[in-house]
Amino acid sequence: xxxxxxxxxxxxxxxxxxxMPNAEVWISSKKLNENSIHDKLKTTVNQSDGKIKINFxxxxxxxxHGSLNLVIKHMSSSLKVAFISPTKVHKVHxxxxxxxxxxxxxxxxxxxxxxxxxxxxxxxTGEVQLDLKGHGGPVYKCRFFPSxxxxxxxxxxxxCRIWSAESGINPVTLKGHTMAITDICIIEKGRxxxxxxxxxxxxxxxxxxxxxxxxxxxxxxxxxxxxxGKAFETIDVENVREIGTDNKILIVGCExxxxxxxHIAKRxxxxxxxxxxxxxxxxxxxDSAIIGCxxxxxxxxxxxxxxxxxxxxxxxxxxxxxxxxxNQMFVVxxxxxxxxxxxxxxxxxxxxxxxxxxxxxxxRDISFNGKWILTGCRDTVVxxxxxxxxxxxxx
Numbered sequence: 001x002x003x004x005x006x007x008x009x010x011x012x013x014x015x016x017x018x019x020m021p022n023a024e025v026w027i028s029s030k031k032l033n034e035n036s037i038h039d040k041l042k043t044t045v046n047q048s049d050g051k052i053k054i055n056f057x058x059x060x061x062x063x064x065h066g067s068l069n070l071v072i073k074h075m076s077s078s079l080k081v082a083f084i085s086p087t088k089v090h091k092v093h094x095x096x097x098x099x100x101x102x103x104x105x106x107x108x109x110x111x112x113x114x115x116x117x118x119x120x121x122x123x124x125t126g127e128v129q130l131d132l133k134g135h136g137g138p139v140y141k142c143r144f145f146p147s148x149x150x151x152x153x154x155x156x157x158x159x160c161r162i163w164s165a166e167s168g169i170n171p172v173t174l175k176g177h178t179m180a181i182t183d184i185c186i187i188e189k190g191r192x193x194x195x196x197x198x199x200x201x202x203x204x205x206x207x208x209x210x211x212x213x214x215x216x217x218x219x220x221x222x223x224x225x226x227x228x229g230k231a232f233e234t235i236d237v238e239n240v241r242e243i244g245t246d247n248k249i250l251i252v253g254c255e256x257x258x259x260x261x262x263h264i265a266k267r268x269x270x271x272x273x274x275x276x277x278x279x280x281x282x283x284x285x286x287d288s289a290i291i292g293c294x295x296x297x298x299x300x301x302x303x304x305x306x307x308x309x310x311x312x313x314x315x316x317x318x319x320x321x322x323x324x325x326x327n328q329m330f331v332v333x334x335x336x337x338x339x340x341x342x343x344x345x346x347x348x349x350x351x352x353x354x355x356x357x358x359x360x361x362x363x364r365d366i367s368f369n370g371k372w373i374l375t376g377c378r379d380t381v382v383x384x385x386x387x388x389x390x391x392x393x394x395x
Contacts, residue, residue: 100366154183160173298311
């Protein structure tokens, strides 16, 4: 079942402009394979109380607005759209962001950029704490361990590195891939981690002994993304160095469009699913895998058998990033700078929340730490959004 709604976008600095009298902001709607319809919202001043009023064309209905949000209804589709402005904008890098991660244990964030920088910084102030040096080239992915004081990074040099987010020490380097690493996953507390590469392998690593335990997936060509889900079968694992894999599955998305799901402990392939274009990003929401593709399509696949549960094809713009949110929601970042929150619940099929701020620069990575959503953008900026601004719109 394909869910097709128009994509409604707004001028990136809308939240500043609508506070000014007699100002204009562009707003645009586009249905797939149709031309965009451009409109303007205009602000006027009420003569009675001197307050600013927001006026729309007949294509939209004003619903509400607050300090960081504007809610409208697209009349012809009945789509409700809430535009959310970032709470903070951090410019800790000078080049385009590649990856970002925030921990819920403290106020730290870690991010990487095309300038081969890997930085640990305070996501409240933007103050850089550590410059982690050691990778030979750009870092494509960086993630915090659950402890919030250890970082896993990987990238073009084919290595995974473990860092102390407190001291910057790199005690462990995992080597074995023959090409660039494109994505990483941490299993439970992090005794074991997974990495996927352009060399076509998904490797399971023993962090404590700095060695590869096994190839979980191989032989399907370049792998672009990976995610961990919960298996429907738990088995006994004999290897004491393999912790937490007994009930885990690995989902990988390939450049060929193939999605492969494997029971990690059993080393058994559970299903494959061939999609029409490259799989750029994936995440797990409950018992479903969400796959974002280079043709703009998003798929919800059943983790039992790989069957398609839902399909969204609202934009032809490539999906670059995905992240799971509570209450069956996920957020998708695209190459055109749109960053959209979608709910899996059928009752919310006509609701979209747009995280705004990017002026057509791609959203390379998204992190959610339980309170804040951080987006890493090609425009060198990390934007921080208050998650409490989101659920109120899905009602």
